Amino acid sequence: MQAVVLAAGEGTRIRPLSAELPKPMLPVADRPLVAHTVDAAVDAGADEIVLVIGYEAETVRDYFGDEYRGVPVSYAVQTEQAGTAHAVAAAKDHIDGPFAVLNGDNLYDPAAIDRLFANCPAVGAVEVAEPRNYGVLSTEDGVVDDITEKPTEPPTNLANAGAYAFPERAREWLEVPESERGEHEITDVLATVLDRFAVTPIALDRWLDVGRPWELLAANEWKLADLDRRIDGRVSDDAHLEGDVVVEDGATVKSGTVIEGPVLIRSGATVGPNASVRGATLIGGDASVGHAVEIENSVLSRGTSVSHLSYVGDSVLGRNVNVGAGTTVANRRHDGAIVELSVKGERVPTGRREFGVVAGDGAKTGINSSLLPGLKLAAGATTRPGEVVERDR
Ligand code: TTP
Numbered sequence: 001m002q003a004v005v006l007a008a009g010e011g012t013r014i015r016p017l018s019a020e021l022p023k024p025m026l027p028v029a030d031r032p033l034v035a036h037t038v039d040a041a042v043d044a045g046a047d048e049i050v051l052v053i054g055y056e057a058e059t060v061r062d063y064f065g066d067e068y069r070g071v072p073v074s075y076a077v078q079t080e081q082a083g084t085a086h087a088v089a090a091a092k093d094h095i096d097g098p099f100a101v102l103n104g105d106n107l108y109d110p111a112a113i114d115r116l117f118a119n120c121p122a123v124g125a126v127e128v129a130e131p132r133n134y135g136v137l138s139t140e141d142g143v144v145d146d147i148t149e150k151p152t153e154p155p156t157n158l159a160n161a162g163a164y165a166f167p168e169r170a171r172e173w174l175e176v177p178e179s180e181r182g183e184h185e186i187t188d189v190l191a192t193v194l195d196r197f198a199v200t201p202i203a204l205d206r207w208l209d210v211g212r213p214w215e216l217l218a219a220n221e222w223k224l225a226d227l228d229r230r231i232d233g234r235v236s237d238d239a240h241l242e243g244d245v246v247v248e249d250g251a252t253v254k255s256g257t258v259i260e261g262p263v264l265i266r267s268g269a270t271v272g273p274n275a276s277v278r279g280a281t282l283i284g285g286d287a288s289v290g291h292a293v294e295i296e297n298s299v300l301s302r303g304t305s306v307s308h309l310s311y312v313g314d315s316v317l318g319r320n321v322n323v324g325a326g327t328t329v330a331n332r333r334h335d336g337a338i339v340e341l342s343v344k345g346e347r348v349p350t351g352r353r354e355f356g357v358v359a360g361d362g363a364k365t366g367i368n369s370s371l372l373p374g375l376k377l378a379a380g381a382t383t384r385p386g387e388v389v390e391r392d393r
Pocket of ligand 1: 012080086087106
């Protein structure tokens with residue numbers, strides 16, 4: 001089966017992390033987010049991967065090339081992000097048989113992708129507590145017979161997980177009219193398939209739609225929890241590594257450092273001396289965590305540097321961010337309330353009582369900056385030495 005993976009969107013809700021990198025290419029453990037989906041498709045036996053690309057398309061192409069893990073990869077360019085059906089339609093000329101459609105910004109339970117492919121036509125379904133916020137699937141006699149977007153009275157608690165195995169004929173049904181929100185939506189293609197085929201619901205034990213910055217943190221928490229301890233880099237004799245810690249070849253952990261897994265330290269990174277790293281944390285390639293720095297439950301992307309005597313907790317730092325010495329990130333409010341973050345100009349609850357900051361590529365904090373919880377620093381933004389930063393910049 002061919003697997004069409006949608007990776008053309010910019011990820012406006014995850015800004016500033018997507019300022020120069022499309023959301024599907026943001027780091028989740030040891031690879032880009034979309035690579036987890038492509039890996040699941042390859043493991044399920046996909047005989048071709050068709051990547052739909054658009055925003056910052058070259059970064060996706062450069063990563064996967066023409067062949068990935070022995071499976072041919074082709075690309076369809078969607079010039080305008082006019083919706084998920086529009087994205088699949090851009091790949092129409094590549095499709096010549098039954099085909100799967102997967103979102104390049106979703107993490108799926110890999111075993112479910114196996115079952116999805118084996119049971120074509122099929123759709124991924126995930127049990128949710130609040131089905132009103134999702135496309136909800138109705139079933140009869142073990143077959144999906146309808147999908148309703150954000151229903152006020154949901155017929156089931158089965159949400160559409162954005163994973164489809166379509167019969168070849170669906171190729172003819174990709175041109176759908178604009179929906180109320182002005183997009184050409186894949187769910188309208190699914191509705192036609194449901195009318196004409198018996199579509200099997202495939203239960204996903206786990207699923208995560210990465211739309212906003214804290215969901216990238218959650219994606220890392222998920223995939224870092226799967227790490228198995230492996231020490232290939234240089235670790236000082238008096239560093240203390242507990243639990244599932246991976247130190248890749250070419251990474252260095254210096255004297256006096258304490259690391260409590262799951263923590264992944266990628267090649268070229270340096271940690272310590274006397275640093276403390278814990279929680280689900282990714283220290284990206286060539287990143288640097290200096291003397292007496294504490295990092296907790298955070299993502300540090302490639303090339304990011306946190307200088308001596310700083311604290312970073314529950315935060316996502318883009319590439320080549322420079323955290324000046326003595327910077328402190330606050331990751332809890334005094335009132336213990338859920339931390340909010342601005343998403344497209346609106347304050348949105350992250351669902352977390354502990355959440356720090358999100359910094360775009362190249363942001364720099366001055367020495368001894370203090371950053372309040374739920375802040376965003378734009379790509380290239382700076383803070384002054386000693387500044388207490390209370391608002392996004
Ligand atoms: P969304 O998350 O709806 O869109 P997005 O990724 O651009 O993010 P945001 O809403 O924050 O701007 O998209 C779901 C998936 O479909 C995702 O993998 C991107 C992909 N997609 C396309 O490839 N083309 C499109 O036109 C759209 C709307 C989405």
